[in-house]
Amino acid sequence: MELQTAQKVQEEHDSKFHKDVMSWDKSKQIEHCVFHLTKIAGLFSTYCEKLHHGETYDVDKLVSDRIPDILIFALKFANLWNVDLEKCYLDRLHAIEVRRKA
Numbered sequence: 001m002e003l004q005t006a007q008k009v010q011e012e013h014d015s016k017f018h019k020d021v022m023s024w025d026k027s028k029q030i031e032h033c034v035f036h037l038t039k040i041a042g043l044f045s046t047y048c049e050k051l052h053h054g055e056t057y058d059v060d061k062l063v064s065d066r067i068p069d070i071l072i073f074a075l076k077f078a079n080l081w082n083v084d085l086e087k088c089y090l091d092r093l094h095a096i097e098v099r100r101k102a
Contacts, residue, residue, distance in 0.1 A: 003086035
């Protein structure tokens, strides 16, 4: 699926299933997304800590649930700022490649 299509799918999903959040102003929606992304970062941090201490952690659930969540929030941010995520992504990769070649 192309990212532009994914953005549209995300927008349709949000309009149908998250009407409450979609009715908030932009800054409140961003705050809401950042809150959830912070929780996700915490889960990955916990995974790293457990791994560091030789403890077990349900990595399969972390990967299957939370990596898609990160994409969901990237799509939401792109929609909130009305940017073409695919173009931004490719531009960002190019900028990194140029910097690495220097």
